[in-house]
Amino acid sequence: SQQGEEDPQALSIQEGENATMNCSYKTSINNLQWYRQNSGRGLVHLILIRSNEREKHSGRLRVTLDTSKKSSSLLITASRAADTASYFCATEGGSRLTFGEGTQLTVNP
């Protein structure tokens, strides 16, 4: 079964709005990563947050991690049409990553 599960499965917003995606996982982790995938392409790493961190920023991205609830969120502020993509969280299982099914984000111009 998948370690990480994203919520919602799909999200549609207007340009300029903020987008929030959530990820829940089951077992203890050393880090949690977020990836982005444009349609028909490979995944691109966005941000990694370690288990001893609660919040991390990178440009318009803000990631939070709550290890007590085994959950993480990815916030994209001031969204743009170019942010349209699928977003995946990835958690560790042994020495490998396990990906969720992703959130499909559509940003309408």
Next chain:
Amino acid sequence: DVKVTQSSRYLVKRTGEKVFLECVQDMDHENMFWYRQDPGLGLRLIYFSYDVKMKEKGDIPEGYSVSREKKERFSLILESASTNQTSMYLCASSFQNLASTDTQYFGPGTRLTVL
């Protein structure tokens, strides 16, 4: 920048054919991975490798094999392609990090259709 390349973006093969998918990375990464991605199922790990000539089964290795003769190259082999192997195949690589799982760098993907 890390570059992971895959031999084909699109591939069409017939049932029963032997299919080779090649992946090359230029960052001297120890770890390499093969995933398949299907709608509603997300990314599923087929095989991975921590070193040359070394391989480990992932979650769905049946019907696949791999080869890693050189550090930079990781090949996925479909011995006898079947229609249920029609999918997007993604290769990835990462540094060896004994403390935790490191960032993975992905290739552009190969969309394989088996007729």
